[in-house]
Amino acid sequence: MRELLGAGFILLGIPFFIASTVGLLRFPDVYTRLHALTKADNIGLGLICLGLAVQASSVAVALKIALIWGLILLASSTGATLIATSAIRHGPAPLRRNDDDTHAGR
């Protein structure tokens, strides 16, 4: 039963990773791509971690997996802000609604 439940969570996590990767390829600038990385990826990883935690051999192992996810969440969120801050200082300004990006959505 636990194996099945774990596999279910892992399978649920995969579409989020796929959506995140597609977003990374389709979104038009660094700022929108960071949205894809910080949100969809983290939930995908969270579901995979949950699936692995359910299948873990002990509570300590399950908590360790949860701790790893928490630390990745923190690092990913902090990293996104640092990249965005650096990009806004040295890179192009964020695209606005009316800006025409010919590569977006392809």
Place this chain on the structure above:
Amino acid sequence: MLLRVAFYSGLWWVITEGNGHVGLGVVLALLIALCAPLNVATWPKQLRWWKLPGFIGFVLKHSLLGALEVARLALARRYQANTHTQHYRFRRLTHHPQQLLMANLVNLTPGTLTLRLHSDRLAIHILHHHPQVEAQLQMLESRIAALYGLGDEP
């Protein structure tokens, strides 16, 4: 102090998957508990620990909504996002650690990304602007304020 040693010992137990040397874990926990407060304000006194589970639930729920929004936009036939940048002025969070926590959590909530943290406001990038964004940010700030005991939850 006892709580800190118990927390760090628990962390040791988790990291070693329950197989580590207990004595070494307690000694390390004691050392960290004694040394950490000298340089790092890791244990804010005003933090309402009993509100933490509800707060984590709130963040997870919003993270899931954020992921679903990104997935919807990424997988849409044609990318049509109403991207926008705006400033959010802090109303209740006055200390840097609280503002930093909000800046981090903004990245996990639906459609928002912190571009820059100023002393009194956040520069925010919005993936798909809608009228509820401001209310969503205010709700997040209220939750953080409540966690730090700065006021009642909305």
